[in-house]
């Protein structure tokens with residue numbers, strides 16, 4: 352226990368509210384987030400009761416929609432779920448939960464077939480699924496659709512399915528600020544009973560739910576360089592922490608080695624599948640350098656490739672390296688990767704003729720709200736799935752394309768858990784009004800954009816691909832300092848709430864990263880460069896009224 356007067360640990364809700372003055376909506380299940388995990392869980396839960404999905408922006412603003420490579424599943428007769436399990440456990444560096452890995456990967460082929468029944472046409476070659484290859488997989492097992500637009504096709508199919516369901520309603524532009532607990536302050540015996548939301552048209556509202564499923568996605572926006580769209584501000588991690596749920600392994604952020612690196616462009620992902628199809632990395636002298644760093648060269652695990660690129664940039668003084676796909680031919684590349692081809696061409700880069708400038712970026716949040724195989728968290732009434740959760744599937748490193756698979760398999764399982772709990776009728780939603788009053792702050796107004804950018808820069812510099820204890824400690828001081836005058840304020844729109852969530856989540860990531868004194872998977876400490884068997888444990892962080900509670904759990 353770390354007793355503290357830290358504002359990160361004091362503020363239970365982002366805003367004050369008086370229940371009797373707010374509109375109340377009642378539902379059986381509230382799902383927060385409209386990516387693949389949220390949609391899949393909602394579709395399942397609606398078989399048991401009424402479901403509302405709340406999502407803070409448009410329906411396609413999610414990591415899921417932008418996914419390119421595909422879904423990993425053992426679909427070929429030459430492959431097997433157990434081979435997929437082996438590759439996943441090896442990549443997870445000793446921190447995966449084998450039971451979760453077996454459940455997800457064993458269930459993956461059935462979920463792929465389910466998506467086919469729901470209208471997804473996966474790419475085929477001569478009547479058989481055209482399976483792609485990505486780093487860390489021993490065989491070709493990535494199912495993809497419309498070339499590199501798998502996320503869009505999958506999300507569209509799930510949305511179509513959700514829209515047909517009369518028991519399922521989707522509220523877009525509905526920002527979830529906080530999970531509501533009873534008693535409101537949280538603590539021992541508290542239960543999640545829904546959420547406080549802000550809807551563009553209706554303002555602040557209370558959605559009371561018998562079960563709440565958190566599927567609010569990732570945290571990429573905490574870092575200056577990221578593949579994630581701007582909605583991924585780690586709101587889920589921050590709101591669950593404020594409500595008292597355990598956050599697991601927050602230090603594990605996976606960095607992707609290859610994003611398009613052109614000044615002024617968003618850091619569009621150049622899928623690993625491009626390297627899987629034979630694209631290779633060269634430096635500005637045109638030299639292929641990955642074989643100097645790993646025997647698998649371009650197909651080494653992502654963390655190895657990301658670090659190799661940074662080392663090579665430091666050695667050569669360059670700002671970026673290049674992907675060379677010219678040997679694939681302009682037509683071949685455009686056919687297999689139409690979206691990436693289009694993105695490159697928008698910046699005057701023709702992949703069949705030109706080298707593509709690339710650089711690593713924050714990509715996938717492995718840590719998150721601690722959830723078991725059925726989606727249950729440490730906070731009664733709250734379930735979690737998808738990237739917002741941490742079930743132990745990915746361990747210390749995610750095997751490529753396992754996350755969309757996870758979103759389907761565990762999203763569905765989580766929805767079923769919520770639904771079955773309704774059927775058991777173990778509690779009713781009382782009519783009790785909940786109020787909350789934050790202390791008044793009269794400090795000066797803030798330049799939120801400046802704080803957001805400064806936070807992202809410091810996270811990239813100090814809590815990025817290569818970490819060091821002194822830099823992590825310095826980051827905690829900086830974030831703590833900002834926290835004192837940002838977290839004592841109440842904001843009236845998403846820009847302020849997001850910065851508050853980003854600060855809180857950055858604190859959790861940095862705390863976990865400083866505490867884990869070893870190198871494992873995507874967490875690389877130059878001052879502790881070896882994997883330490885004594886650290887084969889998960890780190891849980893939880894807020895309590897007395898301070899930050901840290902708990903380690905053996906794998």
Ligand SMILES: Cc1cc2nc3c(=O)[nH]c(=O)nc-3n(C[C@H](O)[C@H](O)[C@H](O)COP(=O)(O)OP(=O)(O)OC[C@H]3O[C@@H](n4cnc5c(N)ncnc54)[C@H](O)[C@@H]3O)c2cc1C
Pocket residue numbers: 383384385386387388389405406407408410412413414415416417418419420421422423501502525526527528566567568569578579580582583584586587620714715736737738739751752753754755756758
């Ligand atoms: C560019 C890119 C390519 C990728 N390619 C692949 C791939 O090929 N294969 C693969 O397996 N994985 C891939 N990934 C990772 C994968 O897409 C994600 O891990 C997965 O889609 C996460 O799904 P999700 O439903 O958990 O979260 P998301 O899809 O991120 O959805 C989160 C949802 O929560 C909403 N939300 C967030 N905060 C709030 C709030 N406060 N209130 C209300 N709503 C909120 C968001 O608006 C969004 O609707 C890729 C990721 C990126 C960024």
